[in-house]
Amino acid sequence: MSYDRVRAVDEDVADALAGERQRQRDTLAMIASENHVSEAVLAAQGSELTNKYAEGYPGERYYGGCEYADDVEELAIERAKDLWGAEHVNVQPHSGSSSNMAVYLAVLEPGDKILSLDLTHGGHLSHGHDANFAGKLYDVTHYEVGAETGRLDYDSLARKAEEAEPDIIVSGFSAYPRQVDWEAIQAAADSVGAYHMADIAHITGLVAAGEHPSPVGVADFVTGSTHKTIRAGRGGLIMCGEEHADAIDTAVFPGLQGGPLMHNVAGKAVGFGEALEPEYREYAAQVVQNAEVLGEALKENGFSLVSGGTDTHLVLADLRDSHPDTTGSEAEEALAEVGIVLNGNTVPGETRSAFNPSGIRAGTPALTTRGFEEPEMRRVGDLIARVVDNIGDEEVYADVAAEVQELCDAHPIYE
Incomplete structure (x- = not known):
């Protein structure tokens, strides 16, 4: 992709864009919430639809000239229904956090009670941290993972629900490496007459x-994000049954x-279409396998993994x-x-602060998109260990940087 047209009017921004492109080419993106979308998705997001207002929903817009906007949104909705088997889908939220906020707005009143996973145990800000809108507007109680196992304790969660009597239980995570038993959490919600919102932001594509x-x-x-383990336009979506469709749409x-x-x-829409192709299932399976191998490599190098391993796209290592x-x-x-x-x-x-924590989180979606498989992931795990074992050793840094560049050159993106 050329930034010549940008450069003709703004060299500074063009320089920054070109620098970011090169940064992505020459580094290994292992932030668990990041991925590399296709050039088709990039092109769609840079299209003339940037110019179009389309308040409302397909067939019920508040502006004229929305016939093609309607086509695009309807395609996104239908493809999402095919991907996840949902009765109703709203694809308009700007982010996963916006999706969560819309659900709260649809069914809660300020001061109502939320029960959610604690941030330091793998939850998310929008699940009710006191610095976030959810923590400011609602009465939030948290459940935790087991101190010894690092896994969700569903019996403890159910007891916490009985004590707190929440209006909604939030499940899902931003840093929990294991599969979630949604039925167990739904049973806890049913037992106290609470709603259940499952936030699959990190695992949207794996699901x-x-x-x-x-x-x-x-x-x-x-609720979910559309750009982490699924490589679509950056944003959010909400899925629900038809009985909640009007409330959700009105909340958004x-x-x-x-x-x-x-x-x-x-x-x-483009990313969802790509995910409906058979190759996407192979990709998602490789994401999980790559995370497992990465975790094994770190363990072999002496690292302690929260819960002992991973079932998903991320590994969480406790350095203490x-x-x-x-x-x-x-x-x-x-x-x-x-x-x-x-x-x-x-x-x-956690015994330190969120600004200077005790662990590191590594994800495999972006590296898998680049074509990394088990041998490369084992090598990456060894490289991570070499650096963390030798903090401040510039000779080690130079050697590892050369190997990282070798891996990047062998697996290019956006050629």
Whole structure:
């Protein structure tokens, strides 16, 4: 992709865009929420739909000239229904957090009670952290993973639900490496008369491909991101049964948003179409296998993994046993120097702060998109260990950086 047209009017922005393109080519993207979309998705998101307002829904817009916007949104909706088997889908939310907010707006009143997974145990800000809108508007209680197992304790969750009597239970995660028993959480919600919202932001693509059990048809509401393990336009979506369709649509528009980002919806439609192809299932299976191999490599190098491993696309390592003097932030910074981009992350029983946590989180979606398989992932695990074992050793950094560049050159993106 050329940025010549940008450069003709704005060299500074063109330089930044070209720099970002090169950065992605020459680094290993291992932030679990990131991926590389196809050039078709990029083109759709840069289309003339950028210019179009389309407040409302297909066939019921508040502006004229929406016939092609309607076509695009209807395609995105129908493809999402095919992917996840949902009765009703709203593809307009700007993000996964916006999707969660719309569900709350649809069924809760300020001050109502939310029961959700604690942030340091793998939850998400929008599940009710006190710095987030959800924590400010609602009365939030958290459940946790088991201290010894690092896994969700569904009996404990059910007891917590009985004590808290929430109006909605939120399931899903941003840093939990195991499969979720949606039925067990639904049973806890049913027992106290609560709604159940399953946030599959991280595993949207794994669910679509059958690599993780689906909460669609189990939970009252399913929210997700469209750009993590599924390579579509960056944003969110909401799925529910027909009985909640009107409430959800009204919460998104006019309750939460004005005009949808139609160029972004076009990217979703294209990405969903790509995910309906047989090759996508092979990709999703490789994502999970790559994460398992990455985890094995880290364990062989002495790292402790939360829950002992992974069933999904991410690995969460707790550095407190293997590297007690190294924080997740220090590891993140050192790895960035050699071209391995991941993030420091809180871990269950966190003894430091979210700004300087005790763990690191690594994901495999983007590397799998580049064509990495088990041998490459084992090598990446070894490279991560070499850096974290030798914080500050510039000679080691130089050697690892050269190997990272070799891997990047062998698996190019956007040629």
